[in-house]
Amino acid sequence: MGDFDQNGYLDLFVTNFHKEPVNLFLQNEAGFFLDEARLYGLVEPSTNMLGFGTQAADVDNDGWLDVAVLNGHIYNASQLGVPFKMRAQLFRGGKGEFVLQDAAVAGASWQREQLGRTLAMLDINRDGRMDLVANHLDQPIAILENNCRSEQWLQIELVAMVTCVRMSP
Numbered sequence: 001m002g003d004f005d006q007n008g009y010l011d012l013f014v015t016n017f018h019k020e021p022v023n024l025f026l027q028n029e030a031g032f033f034l035d036e037a038r039l040y041g042l043v044e045p046s047t048n049m050l051g052f053g054t055q056a057a058d059v060d061n062d063g064w065l066d067v068a069v070l071n072g073h074i075y076n077a078s079q080l081g082v083p084f085k086m087r088a089q090l091f092r093g094g095k096g097e098f099v100l101q102d103a104a105v106a107g108a109s110w111q112r113e114q115l116g117r118t119l120a121m122l123d124i125n126r127d128g129r130m131d132l133v134a135n136h137l138d139q140p141i142a143i144l145e146n147n148c149r150s151e152q153w154l155q156i157e158l159v160a161m162v163t164c165v166r167m168s169p
Contacts, residue, residue: 015051
């Protein structure tokens with residue numbers, strides 16, 4: 001989840017089964033969710049996938065949320081023409097659209113067909129760019145270090161101050 005259209009309301013990105021595109025439920029000010037996956041260009045690149053782990057993060061710090069998805073089927077029916085191992089996908093967010101990042105530009109992990117399952121996000125090297133930890137059924141856990149050219153960012157450390165107030169009975 002995240003505010004994909006920057007209207008101040010939380011939206012939902014949902015992966016689906018093979019031959020079913022992802023859903024992008026954008027929330028309006030009345031609290032209703034509308035599926036805008038087609039309008040945002042997500043239907044065609046996601047229909048032939050079976051999505052599992054997904055994270056919304058501004059990977060290039062441009063102010064728009066991007067979405068990473070791990071894909072892979074739950075059973076091997078490749079003899080019937082159904083893909084089993086699948087590539088992960090990185091959708092770059094922008095005003096009113098998502099664009100599938102070219103796997104050749106995204107890096108080696110995005111080029112391999114794998115059985116992706118879970119995806120976690122963190123800034124593992126504290127450089128202001130969100131990194132990913134990917135779990136696959138057919139290989140060890142992978143740390144996907146974000147090497148995107150990044151826009152400006154700010155890191156804030158919150159320090160709690162404790163004040164004791166004595167109450168008289």
